[in-house]
Amino acid sequence: MIELKNISKSFNNKEVLKNISVNYEKGKTNLIIGASGSGKSVLTKCTVGLIEPDHGDVFYEGKNFTKMDVDGRKEVRKEIGMLFQGGALFDSLTVEENIKFPLRMHSAMTEREMLDRVNFCLNRVDLHDINDRFPAEISGGMQKRVGIARAIALKPKYLFCDEPNSGLDPGTAILIDNLIKEITEEFQITTIVVTHDMNSVMEIGEHVIFIYKGEIHWEGSKDNILASDNKELADLVFASDLMKKVRKQN
Amino acid sequence: MGFFYSIGEYFILMGRTFQKPTNFALYRRQIIHEIDSLGLGSFGIITIISVFMGAVISLQTASNIDSALIPAYTVGYTARQSMILEFSPTIIALILAGKVGSNIASEIGTMRVSEQIDALEIMGINSASYLIVPKIIAAVFINPFLVVWSMFIGIFGGYMVAFLSGVVTTEEYIYGIQYDFKVFGIYYALIKTLFFAFIITSIPSYYGYYVKGGALEVGAASTKGVVNSSIVILIVNYILTQLLLI
Numbered sequence: 001m002i003e004l005k006n007i008s009k010s011f012n013n014k015e016v017l018k019n020i021s022v023n024y025e026k027g028k029t030n031l032i033i034g035a036s037g038s039g040k041s042v043l044t045k046c047t048v049g050l051i052e053p054d055h056g057d058v059f060y061e062g063k064n065f066t067k068m069d070v071d072g073r074k075e076v077r078k079e080i081g082m083l084f085q086g087g088a089l090f091d092s093l094t095v096e097e098n099i100k101f102p103l104r105m106h107s108a109m110t111e112r113e114m115l116d117r118v119n120f121c122l123n124r125v126d127l128h129d130i131n132d133r134f135p136a137e138i139s140g141g142m143q144k145r146v147g148i149a150r151a152i153a154l155k156p157k158y159l160f161c162d163e164p165n166s167g168l169d170p171g172t173a174i175l176i177d178n179l180i181k182e183i184t185e186e187f188q189i190t191t192i193v194v195t196h197d198m199n200s201v202m203e204i205g206e207h208v209i210f211i212y213k214g215e216i217h218w219e220g221s222k223d224n225i226l227a228s229d230n231k232e233l234a235d236l237v238f239a240s241d242l243m244k245k246v247r248k249q250n
Numbered sequence: 251m252g253f254f255y256s257i258g259e260y261f262i263l264m265g266r267t268f269q270k271p272t273n274f275a276l277y278r279r280q281i282i283h284e285i286d287s288l289g290l291g292s293f294g295i296i297t298i299i300s301v302f303m304g305a306v307i308s309l310q311t312a313s314n315i316d317s318a319l320i321p322a323y324t325v326g327y328t329a330r331q332s333m334i335l336e337f338s339p340t341i342i343a344l345i346l347a348g349k350v351g352s353n354i355a356s357e358i359g360t361m362r363v364s365e366q367i368d369a370l371e372i373m374g375i376n377s378a379s380y381l382i383v384p385k386i387i388a389a390v391f392i393n394p395f396l397v398v399w400s401m402f403i404g405i406f407g408g409y410m411v412a413f414l415s416g417v418v419t420t421e422e423y424i425y426g427i428q429y430d431f432k433v434f435g436i437y438y439a440l441i442k443t444l445f446f447a448f449i450i451t452s453i454p455s456y457y458g459y460y461v462k463g464g465a466l467e468v469g470a471a472s473t474k475g476v477v478n479s480s481i482v483i484l485i486v487n488y489i490l491t492q493l494l495l496i
Binding site: 048085086102160 | 361364368373376
């Protein structure tokens, strides 16, 4: 479980996060939603230590990550997998080498064992025969799936996904959503997904956190969203005519 | 104020860069890759530039000798001294600052804006160390070889001038390049090369590592990396010359 307590962060005297406290439960898909610039990505980066919060603490299984030294954080980060918005695959490495990378850094596996793990991860994200291709030679959707494969290579306890569906067609986006949900349940991972894709919210939103102007404005599950009378949440989720019709029908 | 902030940030980055590596086996692979990319990839351009520098120095020296009191072998002597003391270590360093420096700043800058550096950090890897140390080690290792090659091929360029144009006989040229030779000149050049190799790799790495924004900012970081590393090379060249030769 990941616990955030009173997280605040400002940039150039502009308060981006205001006293945020939230728990991410194990084996659940936690979605952080909000409009662009609401602070979702900053909150995630504070959680994994890519940005230091001005105030507040982040706890991984009860251990204060914010107060840890470099070596302590390194140990926690070995248990974190992260899927970045653009995939963030290493351009100079093949797909296979990208997935082997964390294994080479942090495991004592032999080449054979690493190759087996790479193939397992690629199969898990439904990719085959692309081991020798470079990231530039595969599609955006495939890059995202390779990103997931790399993120789960070291069997992480925590999976962070930053806008996993951005730039993808609706079919591939649903495929990625389902993959994240399946992997979360299968490996009992604590998953945190940052998104403003409302299809994702309605597909996989077991625990939804709505950030508005740097604060948690609403928290619940996808089933509660339809019944919610939170105006700002409704404005975000039911912005399109299609979603408005869906809401009316329900 | 920004100037002092940048200097402080540069030294903090260097502090992070030289922390204990996460997995040295991976660094070894990277170092070999960088030697090939940064060093051997510059071999062709260094050869072309050096041979013409040596040739032009010989031609200019020959054309400026008016007095009969100045011996003809001065052409060879001047070509050797110019190549060993200044042209090979310093001018080649400036050329490498342009070629290698822009490459390093744009490579690391692109990794920053495409979140590849964040991905390294998330994997528990010291990204500064993993990305910068192999480049510094590779340049410090390979640049002395490039500079010695530049000296040799530059002096050969002068010989070709003597052979083809006849401004000085080849015998006189060879006598000139052997005249009053001091090995310390080579040591001096190689000491400078080690400092320049560090500058050429670390300063562009700094500009690439802290880039914010997109493609435009990566280009700007690349330019800053080249310009500032060139200026630092010239300043360090002056300081080292004062310390080692005077």
